[in-house]
Amino acid sequence: xxxxxxxxxxxxxxxxxxxxxxxxxxxxxxxxxxxxxxxxxxxxxxxxxxxxxxxxxxxxxxxxxxxxxxxxxxxxxxxxxxxxxxxxxxxxxxxxxxxxx
Amino acid sequence: xxxxxxxxxxxxxxxxxxxxxxxxxxxxxxxxxxxxxxxxxxxxxxxxxxxxxxxxxxxxxxxxxxxxxxxxxxxxxxxxxxxxxxxxxxxxxxxxxxxxx
DNA sequence: GTAATTGTTCGACTCTTTTCGAACAATGAC
DNA sequence: GTCATTGTTCGAAAAGAGTCGAACAATTAC
Numbered sequence: 046x047x048x049x050x051x052x053x054x055x056x057x058x059x060x061x062x063x064x065x066x067x068x069x070x071x072x073x074x075x076x077x078x079x080x081x082x083x084x085x086x087x088x089x090x091x092x093x094x095x096x097x098x099x100x101x102x103x104x105x106x107x108x109x110x111x112x113x114x115x116x117x118x119x120x121x122x123x124x125x126x127x128x129x130x131x132x133x134x135x136x137x138x139x140x141x142x143x144x145x146x
Numbered sequence: 147x148x149x150x151x152x153x154x155x156x157x158x159x160x161x162x163x164x165x166x167x168x169x170x171x172x173x174x175x176x177x178x179x180x181x182x183x184x185x186x187x188x189x190x191x192x193x194x195x196x197x198x199x200x201x202x203x204x205x206x207x208x209x210x211x212x213x214x215x216x217x218x219x220x221x222x223x224x225x226x227x228x229x230x231x232x233x234x235x236x237x238x239x240x241x242x243x244x245x246x247x
Numbered sequence: 248g249t250a251a252t253t254g255t256t257c258g259a260c261t262c263t264t265t266t267c268g269a270a271c272a273a274t275g276a277c
Numbered sequence: 278g279t280c281a282t283t284g285t286t287c288g289a290a291a292a293g294a295g296t297c298g299a300a301c302a303a304t305t306a307c
Contacts (some may be wrong), residue, residue: 051233052159052161053160055156056160059154059157059160061153064153077284079282079283079284085267087267087283087284087285088266088269088286088287089265089267091286092265092267094284095285096264107284109273109275109283110274110284111274112283112285124236125232125236126232126235126236127228127231127235128229128232128233128236130228131227132152132156134228135227136226178253180252180254187296188253188254188255189297189298192254192256193295193297194295195254195255196255197294208254208304210303210305211251211303212254212304213254
Protein backbone atom coordinates (compact mmCIF):
# COMPACT_ATOMS: atom_id res chain seq x y z
CA UNK A 46 0.00 0.00 0.00
CA UNK A 47 2.65 2.50 -1.05
CA UNK A 48 0.53 5.35 -2.32
CA UNK A 49 -3.09 6.05 -1.53
CA UNK A 50 -4.79 8.13 -4.15
CA UNK A 51 -7.67 10.41 -3.34
CA UNK A 52 -9.71 9.42 -6.39
CA UNK A 53 -9.28 5.75 -5.57
CA UNK A 54 -10.30 6.26 -1.97
CA UNK A 55 -13.30 8.37 -2.94
CA UNK A 56 -14.28 5.80 -5.52
CA UNK A 57 -14.02 2.96 -3.02
CA UNK A 58 -16.24 4.89 -0.64
CA UNK A 59 -18.76 5.87 -3.31
CA UNK A 60 -20.60 2.56 -3.19
CA UNK A 61 -23.41 2.26 -0.63
CA UNK A 62 -22.48 -1.28 0.29
CA UNK A 63 -18.82 -0.47 0.73
CA UNK A 64 -19.77 2.56 2.75
CA UNK A 65 -21.83 0.32 4.99
CA UNK A 66 -18.90 -2.02 5.43
CA UNK A 67 -16.62 0.86 6.34
CA UNK A 68 -19.10 2.15 8.88
CA UNK A 69 -19.51 -1.19 10.51
CA UNK A 70 -15.76 -1.42 10.77
CA UNK A 71 -15.67 2.03 12.30
CA UNK A 72 -18.25 0.97 14.86
CA UNK A 73 -17.12 -2.53 15.63
CA UNK A 74 -13.38 -2.50 15.05
CA UNK A 75 -11.99 -5.67 13.52
CA UNK A 76 -14.50 -7.91 11.82
CA UNK A 77 -14.18 -11.09 9.83
CA UNK A 78 -15.70 -11.05 6.36
CA UNK A 79 -18.62 -13.23 7.29
CA UNK A 80 -19.85 -11.07 10.15
CA UNK A 81 -20.96 -8.03 8.19
CA UNK A 82 -24.61 -7.19 8.03
CA UNK A 83 -25.00 -7.55 4.28
CA UNK A 84 -26.85 -10.14 2.28
CA UNK A 85 -24.99 -10.82 -0.91
CA UNK A 86 -23.07 -13.81 -2.22
CA UNK A 87 -19.65 -14.20 -0.75
CA UNK A 88 -17.94 -13.80 -4.08
CA UNK A 89 -19.58 -10.41 -4.50
CA UNK A 90 -18.66 -9.41 -1.00
CA UNK A 91 -15.11 -10.50 -1.59
CA UNK A 92 -14.98 -8.22 -4.59
CA UNK A 93 -15.96 -5.20 -2.51
CA UNK A 94 -13.36 -6.04 0.09
CA UNK A 95 -10.80 -6.12 -2.63
CA UNK A 96 -11.79 -2.68 -3.87
CA UNK A 97 -11.51 -1.31 -0.35
CA UNK A 98 -8.19 -3.06 0.21
CA UNK A 99 -6.73 -1.90 -3.09
CA UNK A 100 -7.69 1.66 -2.31
CA UNK A 101 -6.00 1.40 1.06
CA UNK A 102 -9.17 1.91 3.05
CA UNK A 103 -9.05 -1.37 4.93
CA UNK A 104 -6.42 -3.89 5.93
CA UNK A 105 -6.92 -7.61 6.20
CA UNK A 106 -4.98 -10.12 8.22
CA UNK A 107 -5.47 -13.85 8.43
CA UNK A 108 -6.38 -15.34 11.76
CA UNK A 109 -6.87 -19.03 11.53
CA UNK A 110 -9.50 -19.79 9.00
CA UNK A 111 -10.87 -16.28 8.82
CA UNK A 112 -9.74 -12.87 7.63
CA UNK A 113 -9.94 -10.02 10.03
CA UNK A 114 -10.64 -6.65 8.45
CA UNK A 115 -9.96 -3.26 9.93
CA UNK A 116 -10.17 0.36 8.92
CA UNK A 117 -6.81 1.95 8.14
CA UNK A 118 -7.71 5.03 10.14
CA UNK A 119 -4.23 6.32 10.85
CA UNK A 120 -3.09 6.01 7.25
CA UNK A 121 -6.24 7.61 5.92
CA UNK A 122 -6.08 10.46 8.38
CA UNK A 123 -2.45 11.04 7.53
CA UNK A 124 -3.04 11.06 3.81
CA UNK A 125 -6.38 12.88 3.75
CA UNK A 126 -7.00 14.68 7.02
CA UNK A 127 -10.64 14.95 7.93
CA UNK A 128 -11.91 12.87 5.05
CA UNK A 129 -12.74 9.68 6.88
CA UNK A 130 -14.35 11.54 9.73
CA UNK A 131 -16.50 13.54 7.34
CA UNK A 132 -17.59 10.39 5.57
CA UNK A 133 -18.33 8.54 8.78
CA UNK A 134 -20.36 11.39 10.24
CA UNK A 135 -22.33 12.11 7.10
CA UNK A 136 -25.91 10.89 6.97
CA UNK A 137 -26.09 7.63 5.08
CA UNK A 138 -28.15 7.88 1.86
CA UNK A 139 -31.11 5.75 2.63
CA UNK A 140 -30.30 3.54 5.56
CA UNK A 141 -33.15 1.12 5.51
CA UNK A 142 -34.35 2.00 8.96
CA UNK A 143 -37.86 2.36 10.17
CA UNK A 144 -38.64 5.48 12.13
CA UNK A 145 -40.56 4.78 15.28
CA UNK A 146 -44.09 6.04 14.88
CA UNK B 147 -31.50 19.14 -6.23
CA UNK B 148 -33.70 17.86 -3.45
CA UNK B 149 -31.44 15.34 -1.72
CA UNK B 150 -27.74 15.01 -2.13
CA UNK B 151 -26.49 11.50 -1.61
CA UNK B 152 -23.10 10.80 -0.15
CA UNK B 153 -22.27 7.99 -2.58
CA UNK B 154 -23.19 10.19 -5.52
CA UNK B 155 -21.07 13.05 -4.26
CA UNK B 156 -18.12 10.78 -3.53
CA UNK B 157 -18.48 9.22 -6.93
CA UNK B 158 -18.57 12.56 -8.66
CA UNK B 159 -15.41 13.57 -6.82
CA UNK B 160 -13.63 10.29 -7.49
CA UNK B 161 -12.55 11.25 -10.99
CA UNK B 162 -9.25 13.14 -11.33
CA UNK B 163 -10.58 15.46 -13.97
CA UNK B 164 -13.71 16.30 -12.03
CA UNK B 165 -11.62 16.83 -8.96
CA UNK B 166 -9.52 19.26 -10.92
CA UNK B 167 -12.62 21.11 -12.04
CA UNK B 168 -13.87 21.34 -8.48
CA UNK B 169 -10.55 22.66 -7.26
CA UNK B 170 -10.40 25.30 -9.94
CA UNK B 171 -13.89 26.37 -8.95
CA UNK B 172 -12.81 26.49 -5.33
CA UNK B 173 -9.88 28.69 -6.27
CA UNK B 174 -11.44 30.92 -8.87
CA UNK B 175 -15.09 31.15 -7.94
CA UNK B 176 -17.50 31.17 -10.83
CA UNK B 177 -16.10 29.95 -14.13
CA UNK B 178 -17.63 29.38 -17.52
CA UNK B 179 -17.21 25.91 -18.99
CA UNK B 180 -14.65 27.01 -21.53
CA UNK B 181 -12.25 28.56 -19.07
CA UNK B 182 -11.14 25.44 -17.25
CA UNK B 183 -7.59 24.28 -17.62
CA UNK B 184 -8.37 20.92 -19.18
CA UNK B 185 -7.73 19.68 -22.69
CA UNK B 186 -10.55 17.42 -23.73
CA UNK B 187 -13.34 17.72 -26.27
CA UNK B 188 -16.21 19.86 -25.14
CA UNK B 189 -18.64 16.98 -25.29
CA UNK B 190 -16.51 15.05 -22.82
CA UNK B 191 -16.19 18.06 -20.59
CA UNK B 192 -19.90 18.62 -20.73
CA UNK B 193 -20.40 15.07 -19.54
CA UNK B 194 -18.28 15.68 -16.47
CA UNK B 195 -20.15 18.85 -15.67
CA UNK B 196 -23.34 16.91 -15.81
CA UNK B 197 -22.06 14.33 -13.36
CA UNK B 198 -21.04 17.09 -10.96
CA UNK B 199 -24.33 18.89 -11.41
CA UNK B 200 -26.41 15.77 -10.94
CA UNK B 201 -24.55 14.97 -7.75
CA UNK B 202 -25.23 18.47 -6.47
CA UNK B 203 -21.59 19.45 -6.32
CA UNK B 204 -21.82 22.38 -8.69
CA UNK B 205 -24.51 24.75 -9.89
CA UNK B 206 -24.75 26.25 -13.33
CA UNK B 207 -26.50 29.41 -14.41
CA UNK B 208 -26.74 30.85 -17.87
CA UNK B 209 -25.27 34.23 -18.49
CA UNK B 210 -25.59 35.31 -22.06
CA UNK B 211 -24.07 32.73 -24.29
CA UNK B 212 -22.13 31.01 -21.55
CA UNK B 213 -22.80 28.91 -18.49
CA UNK B 214 -21.30 30.01 -15.24
CA UNK B 215 -20.42 27.20 -12.86
CA UNK B 216 -19.90 27.45 -9.14
CA UNK B 217 -19.26 25.15 -6.23
CA UNK B 218 -22.29 24.53 -4.04
CA UNK B 219 -20.25 25.01 -0.91
CA UNK B 220 -23.00 25.88 1.50
CA UNK B 221 -25.18 22.98 0.46
CA UNK B 222 -22.30 20.54 0.55
CA UNK B 223 -21.16 21.73 3.96
CA UNK B 224 -24.66 21.49 5.28
CA UNK B 225 -25.20 17.99 3.98
CA UNK B 226 -21.73 16.59 4.63
CA UNK B 227 -19.82 18.76 7.07
CA UNK B 228 -16.09 18.75 6.52
CA UNK B 229 -16.18 16.65 3.40
CA UNK B 230 -15.51 19.33 0.81
CA UNK B 231 -12.80 20.90 2.88
CA UNK B 232 -11.07 17.56 3.34
CA UNK B 233 -11.23 16.88 -0.38
CA UNK B 234 -9.97 20.32 -1.30
CA UNK B 235 -7.07 20.17 1.11
CA UNK B 236 -5.99 16.66 0.22
CA UNK B 237 -2.95 16.24 -2.00
CA UNK B 238 -3.95 15.69 -5.60
CA UNK B 239 -2.97 12.26 -6.95
CA UNK B 240 -0.42 12.87 -9.65
CA UNK B 241 -0.80 16.07 -11.53
CA UNK B 242 0.34 15.10 -15.01
CA UNK B 243 3.57 16.99 -14.99
CA UNK B 244 6.68 16.01 -16.86
CA UNK B 245 9.77 15.45 -14.79
CA UNK B 246 12.87 16.85 -16.40
CA UNK B 247 15.06 14.00 -17.69
C1' DG C 248 -32.24 37.04 -41.94
C1' DT C 249 -26.72 34.96 -41.53
C1' DA C 250 -22.78 33.93 -38.87
C1' DA C 251 -19.98 33.13 -34.69
C1' DT C 252 -19.70 31.50 -29.96
C1' DT C 253 -20.75 28.50 -26.12
C1' DG C 254 -22.52 24.27 -24.39
C1' DT C 255 -25.66 20.33 -24.50
C1' DT C 256 -27.47 16.13 -26.54
C1' DC C 257 -27.19 12.15 -29.44
C1' DG C 258 -25.28 7.84 -30.93
C1' DA C 259 -21.88 4.56 -31.19
C1' DC C 260 -18.00 2.63 -29.39
C1' DT C 261 -14.83 1.04 -25.78
C1' DC C 262 -13.45 0.07 -21.24
C1' DT C 263 -14.51 -0.82 -16.52
C1' DT C 264 -17.27 -2.45 -12.85
C1' DT C 265 -20.51 -5.41 -10.79
C1' DT C 266 -22.65 -9.76 -10.16
C1' DC C 267 -22.70 -14.57 -9.01
C1' DG C 268 -21.99 -19.57 -9.41
C1' DA C 269 -18.34 -22.84 -9.53
C1' DA C 270 -13.88 -24.12 -8.53
C1' DC C 271 -10.10 -23.54 -5.65
C1' DA C 272 -7.00 -22.63 -1.41
C1' DA C 273 -6.07 -22.50 3.48
C1' DT C 274 -6.98 -23.59 8.00
C1' DG C 275 -8.86 -26.37 11.90
C1' DA C 276 -11.20 -30.49 13.78
C1' DC C 277 -11.37 -35.14 13.66
C1' DG D 278 -5.99 -38.87 5.65
C1' DT D 279 -11.47 -36.72 5.36
C1' DC D 280 -14.66 -33.12 6.27
C1' DA D 281 -16.40 -28.50 7.35
C1' DT D 282 -15.54 -23.58 7.41
C1' DT D 283 -13.99 -19.19 5.50
C1' DG D 284 -12.69 -16.48 1.73
C1' DT D 285 -10.45 -15.79 -2.77
C1' DT D 286 -10.14 -16.49 -7.71
C1' DC D 287 -12.01 -17.69 -12.15
C1' DG D 288 -15.03 -16.93 -16.02
C1' DA D 289 -18.81 -15.17 -18.30
C1' DA D 290 -22.69 -12.09 -18.49
C1' DA D 291 -24.88 -7.75 -17.55
C1' DA D 292 -24.73 -3.09 -16.34
C1' DG D 293 -22.41 1.32 -16.16
C1' DA D 294 -19.29 5.02 -17.28
C1' DG D 295 -16.09 7.60 -20.36
C1' DT D 296 -14.85 9.29 -24.94
C1' DC D 297 -15.65 11.96 -28.89
C1' DG D 298 -17.49 13.57 -33.39
C1' DA D 299 -21.70 15.32 -35.28
C1' DA D 300 -25.87 17.50 -34.79
C1' DC D 301 -28.48 20.62 -32.24
C1' DA D 302 -29.95 24.72 -29.21
C1' DA D 303 -29.39 29.35 -27.34
C1' DT D 304 -27.48 33.61 -27.32
C1' DT D 305 -25.15 37.71 -29.36
C1' DA D 306 -23.60 40.53 -33.20
C1' DC D 307 -24.23 42.00 -37.60
